[in-house]
Amino acid sequence: MKSRTTVALIARRDFFERLRSKAFVFSTAFTVVIVLSVVIIPTFFDDGDEPIRIAAEAELVAPLRQALDGLELLIEVEGLEPDSTELLDEGELEAIVPSIRTLSLGDGAGAQLESVLVTALSQLVFAERSAELGIQGDVLAELFADPEIVVEYESSQADEDKDAANRGFAFMGTVLLFISIITYGQWIALGVIEEKTSRVVEVVLGTVPARQLMAGKILGIGALAFAQLLIVGATALIAASVGDTLTIPDAAGTAIVAVVVWFVLGFTFYATAYAATGALVSRQEDAQNAAFPLTMVLVVSYAIATSALAGDNVVARIASFLPPFAPTIMPIRMATGDAALWEIAASVTIMFASVVGMTRLAARIYTGGILGVGQRTRMRDAWRMARSQ
Amino acid sequence: MxxxxxxxxxxxxxxxxxxxxxxxxxxxxxxxxxxxxxxxxxxxxxxxxxxxxxxxxxxxxxxxxxxxxxxxxxxxxxxxxxxxxxxxxxxxxxxxxxxxxxxxxxxxxxxxxxxxxxxxxxxxxxxxxxxxxxxxxxxxxxxxxxxxxxxxxxxxxxxxxxxxxxxxxxxxxxxxxxxxxxxxxxxxxxxxxxxxxxxxxxxxxxxxxxxxVRDLRSSSQKRYLEVGMRGAESGWHTSLPGSPLVASDHHVRSVVDADVDLPTVLAAVNELGTITDFSFEPPTLSEVFREVVNR
Structure with missing residues (x-):
């Protein structure tokens, strides 16, 4: 039988058995609930869509409404009441127009509101003066027709926006990779230990080589991790677009490709390491201790990634070439534009080679450790045991 | 194979x-x-x-x-x-x-x-x-x-x-x-x-x-002779070959050499009384096993 078929069989079992398990269903549901609450709850407090309320002297209400119609800023004009000043103080109203030449603004009113209102009032004043000067209505309409002024932002501003979006996207990728490895890496280690504790590994390894079992396990649980990520991610995006709380960054295509490539490389690198770790212990309780060095490396690389986001530095620069750190740091250095093309090429090459190397190393430790019973297999013993296989 | x-x-x-x-x-x-x-x-x-x-x-x-x-x-x-x-x-x-x-x-x-x-x-x-x-x-x-x-x-x-x-x-x-x-x-x-x-x-x-299994058992130098007897004088079994493991007035089980002449033994026993039971068997697998392991 082809080894690919075997690996696929193993991966499918690991995927579907876990997919049905209560643990997976609950953890997915729990995460979805958390994500939904994080995305949706802010919308209850968000008043972004509510119109800005202003009060104007009775005669000015209608002309002001007309002047303010069709603006991007939604402004509701109401008649001036005795308590309007009070409402202005409380922030319910943002501006009061007691007469055509007076405008009092509340604390919350921004510069944009001010300029909009001043413009609108100016139009009214001009209209008044035009009438006094005897200018005809149609001439007036022509005079005050939309001047159609095109506003252009200086290009550096646009680039900055784009850079910020890319940086944000890259950092999001790094955070996601960090969380995925910590969570799903542990799943892989536990999956390996589960087969050891139930002793089923003896039957399986009497049939298929250890390397294939490891590959199948990583693929199966990796696919499951990806499925959960998709479910949670899709929920977040849908909720966000419904609730309009999150704008998806306008990232360039290359940034997306970079994040995905680094995610796959990083996940594979660490997943094999977690599988090897699982093979060295025999009890679920030991999984966390055994994985501690890996967790430390991850935390350090996360910290360096954060520093790289703030600005390029020597540590980040060096670390972006070192396999355990590169997957979290390089995407960020790429997004900030600090990494030269040759640096990116070198780092990806080193990382790719390391993934291959790590897979071999992990397979060997796994092979040596997986059949070990009792307390803990030392890495050196596992290495030696595997050599004699 | x-x-x-x-x-x-x-x-x-x-x-x-x-x-x-x-x-x-x-x-x-x-x-x-x-x-x-x-x-x-x-x-x-x-x-x-x-x-x-x-x-x-x-x-x-x-x-x-x-x-x-x-x-x-x-x-x-x-x-x-x-x-x-x-x-x-x-x-x-x-x-x-x-x-x-x-x-x-x-x-x-x-x-x-x-x-x-x-x-x-x-x-x-x-x-x-x-x-x-x-x-x-x-x-x-x-x-x-x-x-x-x-x-x-x-x-x-x-x-x-x-x-x-x-x-x-x-x-x-x-x-x-x-x-x-x-x-x-x-x-x-x-x-x-x-x-x-x-x-x-x-x-x-x-x-x-x-x-x-049969060959291993029969290749042993030991045999078990078991005789059931009625109407014999007490001490009848002393005239039988080998060393008795269990002996009474009407029953004996003893270890004998594998090459003992069985017809002679049977004839001799027949002289002593009425035979109710007679067996001549090689050791069981379990005995062969113990013999080998304790060697």
């Missing part, structure tokens, strides 16, 4: 296998015996690559065993283990497919075997919901499902009641009769004696005795 040739394996200062060599032919059902710690499990695991011998070779039909040969082997390890939370039918289909069966064939064989083992109505139960005995049956089914050419079972009779022993015996005989090479380890020597034509006995990592 399975052939283990001069296997050696040490774990630190412990020698598990010390030049162990034997073979199991197709169509034969062989009992693999030895005291605790003799190296039985190590030898069996070496067939599946679960142990790597320090030296020596394991071959099937004259070729070294690789992953593709193992697909045609069935193994029931000493430490039982399957996936506790997986449905048993699914589990069997999974292992069948790992052994290279197609999906439809694996499903068909699973249904047949579960039926044969009396577990058809439990097909959808998870393994952990089954009793110990039934879990053992599923473990056996995992080894049998793909109709292996070589079947290696480590203590398959352990923990079985007499009915379970009888039905497993029948299963193993049927597999051997249909051409598979079957070898199993056991401490239940009476079961082995009733079931196997051949045995291999290992002690301290090396084969101490092997061959046909």
């Amino acid at each position: 399975l052939e283990l040739r001069d296997l050696n394996k040490t774990y630190g200062s412990v020698t598990a296998l010390d030049g162990c060599s034997f073979e199991i032919k197709r169509g034969s059902l062989v009992g693999f015996l030895g005291p605790n710690g003799a190296g039985k499990t190590t030898a069996m695991r070496s067939v599946f690559g679960l142990v790597t011998p320090d030296s020596g070779s394991v071959s099937w039909d004259g070729r070294p065993i690789t992953a593709s040969e193992r697909l045609r082997f069935g193994y029931m390890p000493e430490q039982r283990g399957l996936y506790p939370r997986m449905q048993i039918a699914q589990q069997l289909v999974y292992f069948g497919r790992l052994h290279g069966l197609g999906k439809a064939e694996a499903s068909r064989l699973t249904a047949e075997l579960l039926d044969e083992l009396g577990l058809a109505d439990r097909a959808k139960d998870r393994l952990e919901e089954l009793s110990h005995g039934n879990q053992q049956r599923v473990q056996l089914a995992t080894a049998l499902l793909h109709n292996p050419e070589l079947l290696v079972l480590d203590e398959p009779f352990g923990g079985l009641d007499p009915i379970g022993v009888a039905s497993l015996s029948g299963l193993l005989q049927a597999r051997a009769a249909s051409g598979a090479a079957v070898v199993f380890s056991s401490h239940q020597l009476d079961v082995v004696e009733g079931l196997c034509e051949e045995v291999v006995v290992i002690n301290r990592g090396a084969v101490a005795l092997e061959g046909n």
Whole structure:
């Protein structure tokens, strides 16, 4: 039988058995609930869509409404009441127009509101003066027709926006990779230990080589991790677009490709390491201790990634070439534009080679450790045991 | 044919296998015996690559065993283990497919075997919901499902009641009769004696005795002479050859040389009174085993 078929069989079992398990269903549901609450709850407090309320002297209400119609800023004009000043103080109203030449603004009113209102009032004043000067209505309409002024932002501003979006996207990728490895890496280690504790590994390894079992396990649980990520991610995006709380960054295509490539490389690198770790212990309780060095490396690389986001530095620069750190740091250095093309090429090459190397190393430790019973297999013993296989 | 040739394996200062060599032919059902710690499990695991011998070779039909040969082997390890939370039918289909069966064939064989083992109505139960005995049956089914050419079972009779022993015996005989090479380890020597034509006995990592059970027993220099007697004078048995193990006025059981002249003994006993019982037997397998191991 082809080894690919075997690996696929193993991966499918690991995927579907876990997919049905209560643990997976609950953890997915729990995460979805958390994500939904994080995305949706802010919308209850968000008043972004509510119109800005202003009060104007009775005669000015209608002309002001007309002047303010069709603006991007939604402004509701109401008649001036005795308590309007009070409402202005409380922030319910943002501006009061007691007469055509007076405008009092509340604390919350921004510069944009001010300029909009001043413009609108100016139009009214001009209209008044035009009438006094005897200018005809149609001439007036022509005079005050939309001047159609095109506003252009200086290009550096646009680039900055784009850079910020890319940086944000890259950092999001790094955070996601960090969380995925910590969570799903542990799943892989536990999956390996589960087969050891139930002793089923003896039957399986009497049939298929250890390397294939490891590959199948990583693929199966990796696919499951990806499925959960998709479910949670899709929920977040849908909720966000419904609730309009999150704008998806306008990232360039290359940034997306970079994040995905680094995610796959990083996940594979660490997943094999977690599988090897699982093979060295025999009890679920030991999984966390055994994985501690890996967790430390991850935390350090996360910290360096954060520093790289703030600005390029020597540590980040060096670390972006070192396999355990590169997957979290390089995407960020790429997004900030600090990494030269040759640096990116070198780092990806080193990382790719390391993934291959790590897979071999992990397979060997796994092979040596997986059949070990009792307390803990030392890495050196596992290495030696595997050599004699 | 399975052939283990001069296997050696040490774990630190412990020698598990010390030049162990034997073979199991197709169509034969062989009992693999030895005291605790003799190296039985190590030898069996070496067939599946679960142990790597320090030296020596394991071959099937004259070729070294690789992953593709193992697909045609069935193994029931000493430490039982399957996936506790997986449905048993699914589990069997999974292992069948790992052994290279197609999906439809694996499903068909699973249904047949579960039926044969009396577990058809439990097909959808998870393994952990089954009793110990039934879990053992599923473990056996995992080894049998793909109709292996070589079947290696480590203590398959352990923990079985007499009915379970009888039905497993029948299963193993049927597999051997249909051409598979079957070898199993056991401490239940009476079961082995009733079931196997051949045995291999290992002690301290090396084969101490092997061959046909009947031949091994009769090659012993000892025989058991047992006589039941009525109407003889007391002390009648003193005229019999050998040394008595049990003696009374109407019964004696004694150890005699294998080459004693049986007609002469029978004639002499007949002179003493009325014979109610007479047997002349080689040692049981269990006795042969103890003799070899204590040597």
